[in-house]
Amino acid sequence: MRNAARQTLRGWGFTAPALLWTLAFFIVPFLVMGAMSLATLDGRTLVWGIRFDNYAELAGKAYLWRAVVISVEITLTVTIVSVLLAYPLAWIIAFRVPQRWQRLALLLAILPFWTSYVVRSYAWLLVLAREGVVNQTLMGLGITSEPITIANTRFATVTGFVHFFVMLLTLTIYANLIQLSPNYRRAAMDLGANAFQTFVHVVLPLTLPGIITGAFLTFVLCIGDYVTPQILGGNTELTVPQVIMVQLGRRADFPLAAALAIVLMGIVTLAYLACARWLRLDRL
Amino acid sequence: MNGTVSKLRIALLGTAALGLLAAPAMAEEELNALVWCDHTDAALIEPFENEHGVKVNLREYEGTGAALAILEQSRPGDWDVLVIDGIDVFRAVESGLLAPLPDDALPTADFFPEVVMAENNTKDGVTYAVTEKFGYNTISYNSDKVDAADMEDLSAAWSEKYDGRISIYDYYLPVMGLAAIADGIKTGDITADSLPKIGTVLGDMRARAASVAGVVAAQTALATGEVDIVVGGGEWLTAVLAEEQPELTWTIPKQGAVRWSQSIGVLTDSEKKDLALEFVKYIVSPEGQARLATSACFWGMPANAKAGSVLTDAQKKVLRWDDQPDYLARTQLYPAPDTDLDGEMQDLWLETLQQ
Numbered sequence: 001m002r003n004a005a006r007q008t009l010r011g012w013g014f015t016a017p018a019l020l021w022t023l024a025f026f027i028v029p030f031l032v033m034g035a036m037s038l039a040t041l042d043g044r045t046l047v048w049g050i051r052f053d054n055y056a057e058l059a060g061k062a063y064l065w066r067a068v069v070i071s072v073e074i075t076l077t078v079t080i081v082s083v084l085l086a087y088p089l090a091w092i093i094a095f096r097v098p099q100r101w102q103r104l105a106l107l108l109a110i111l112p113f114w115t116s117y118v119v120r121s122y123a124w125l126l127v128l129a130r131e132g133v134v135n136q137t138l139m140g141l142g143i144t145s146e147p148i149t150i151a152n153t154r155f156a157t158v159t160g161f162v163h164f165f166v167m168l169l170t171l172t173i174y175a176n177l178i179q180l181s182p183n184y185r186r187a188a189m190d191l192g193a194n195a196f197q198t199f200v201h202v203v204l205p206l207t208l209p210g211i212i213t214g215a216f217l218t219f220v221l222c223i224g225d226y227v228t229p230q231i232l233g234g235n236t237e238l239t240v241p242q243v244i245m246v247q248l249g250r251r252a253d254f255p256l257a258a259a260l261a262i263v264l265m266g267i268v269t270l271a272y273l274a275c276a277r278w279l280r281l282d283r284l
Numbered sequence: 285m286n287g288t289v290s291k292l293r294i295a296l297l298g299t300a301a302l303g304l305l306a307a308p309a310m311a312e313e314e315l316n317a318l319v320w321c322d323h324t325d326a327a328l329i330e331p332f333e334n335e336h337g338v339k340v341n342l343r344e345y346e347g348t349g350a351a352l353a354i355l356e357q358s359r360p361g362d363w364d365v366l367v368i369d370g371i372d373v374f375r376a377v378e379s380g381l382l383a384p385l386p387d388d389a390l391p392t393a394d395f396f397p398e399v400v401m402a403e404n405n406t407k408d409g410v411t412y413a414v415t416e417k418f419g420y421n422t423i424s425y426n427s428d429k430v431d432a433a434d435m436e437d438l439s440a441a442w443s444e445k446y447d448g449r450i451s452i453y454d455y456y457l458p459v460m461g462l463a464a465i466a467d468g469i470k471t472g473d474i475t476a477d478s479l480p481k482i483g484t485v486l487g488d489m490r491a492r493a494a495s496v497a498g499v500v501a502a503q504t505a506l507a508t509g510e511v512d513i514v515v516g517g518g519e520w521l522t523a524v525l526a527e528e529q530p531e532l533t534w535t536i537p538k539q540g541a542v543r544w545s546q547s548i549g550v551l552t553d554s555e556k557k558d559l560a561l562e563f564v565k566y567i568v569s570p571e572g573q574a575r576l577a578t579s580a581c582f583w584g585m586p587a588n589a590k591a592g593s594v595l596t597d598a599q600k601k602v603l604r605w606d607d608q609p610d611y612l613a614r615t616q617l618y619p620a621p622d623t624d625l626d627g628e629m630q631d632l633w634l635e636t637l638q639q
Contacts, residue, residue, distance in 0.1 A: 130510050250347045
């Protein structure tokens with residue numbers, strides 16, 4: 001009995017730092033943000049209370065809803081495109097690249113991670129600019145006669161994001177693929193499945209947890225990102241983080257900014273619920 | 285035992301040595317300033333640090349709201365000096381953040397009269413801040429690609445001729461001020477009733493714009509040829525590029541333009557008010573003004589006209605020193621809305637961007 005109590009105590013001892021960390025840096029800030037979203041501004045003075053004015057404002061202003069829609073559209077596009085590009089890349093590294101070269105291939109795949117995120121975004125801006133590499137190449141090949149607008153568009157934002165998240169997804173999917181015993185594929189082939197059927201009915205379902213984990217991480221990081229749409233999107237349309245920054249920059253409207261942040265949290269929670277079946281957090 | 289004593293002795297000696305090494309650093313007085321990026325130029329700060337034997341810690345911010353939030357979240361005494369948008373000095377004064385400044389310590393008599401702006405920097409006859417730098421939100425353009433004559437008319441800048449070749453500076457107050465001026469509304473007369481008209485001009489601008497860009501992005505866009513015109517630009521945008529790309533220039537159109545200014549003051553809770561005041565005096569001195577005007581982050585006109593004796597002819601040419609009387613006469617301070625109007629203007633701005 002005493003042994004069991006000691007075990008329990010030891011268990012708490014080991015988990016306490018993580019719990020305290022979560023409490024201090026997630027639960028408490030989240031509660032403060034929730035409380036802030038229910039506060040209001042009287043002129044420039046913050047008035048604490050329980051009012052839903054900020055949520056009503058959010059519902060009543062079309063540009064705020066548009067920001068939510070734009071954020072979700074961009075995030076879904078980025079997530080889908082990144083998965084479609086990362087999966088074949090991870091597949092090639094896992095099954096086509098000789099084992100001794102796999103580490104190098106992975107290193108090359110994540111090389112862009114070594115550059116600053118901001119610098120990388122500005123680099124993309126120069127590449128996609130009217131006089132950038134892409135336009136020069138298109139005109140040089142005679143495909144276009146004059147520069148086309150690529151920078152400062154949603155396409156540019158998605159490109160910048162995809163470049164970043166393909167690396168992340170490649171790692172998570174590769175980690176999943178490499179654990180897959182070749183016997184599964186051999187068994188499927190032995191039972192008469194062709195390569196496509198083997199992939200669809202065996203490999204894909206077994207690697208789905210890796211894909212979903214990477215996709216969920218991509219979704220979370222992308223929807224909350226401010227830098228990429230700000231630099232590459234050219235403010236031609238605003239995402240929720242950009243609108244939050246506008247609320248804070250001059251007017252210091254923390255209550256409305258907090259309400260917008262809660263909406264973002266809500267969207268992320270919905271994404272989690274949609275992915276929960278495959279995320280397998282119960283394994284932890 | 286001997287070993288233990290010996291270790292203890294070594295530890296004590298080590299601690300004493302560390303203490304001696306640390307002593308000069310600890311003795312050095314520090315001044316904490318919340319500033320715009322132009323104050324972070326070592327060429328501006330080091331002469332003050334060397335003269336007073338102090339270390340000036342600088343923290344950049346963007347947007348008055350952000351600065352006030354930082355101050356509210358800091359402990360009293362954490363900050364000594366505040367640089368703030370000229371039109372927002374009253375917000376800091378109303379919040380009790382700024383300490384009175386002695387008028388006789390400030391060389392405002394040497395300032396360009398239009399930028400002394402006592403109505404902004406004083407309240408009930410007490411001075412709380414002093415203008416340190418000013419400039420214009422107007423039209424910046426690439427003279428190799430744009431007809432300079434067109435740029436003398438505000439509406440031509442966002443006409444069909446330049447469709448997709450303009451960028452709009454990403455700050456609603458000066459840009460909406462420019463829109464108001466283009467529509468014949470004085471920036472000081474903007475009310476909620478003016479907003480529909482301003483919104484129409486803003487919509488026209490937005491429809492022609494390739495981007496809405498902050499300082500760095502607008503500079504990059506103009507320098508790389510992504511756009512040929514920046515609405516809301518000015519000397520602060522192109523002056524730092526003048527040597528490498530002299531074709532990037534700016535003008536004040538016939539309708540006029542918007543004037544920006546920044547002020548500096550000492551914080552009420554500062555425990556080093558004397559040193560903070562010395563810093564303010566240095567910044568508004570001719571030498572400090574010349575260095576601030578030509579800061580690596582962005583150039584702008586010094587408030588103190590005596591800085592002209594310190595600036596080189598080349599620098600004055602880039603700043604359009606000789607044109608200032610004309611420019612000052614033809615420009616209006618950018619809108620300084622009250623809280624409600626500010627909210628409505630920001631809403632209009634965001635609605636326009638999301639169109």
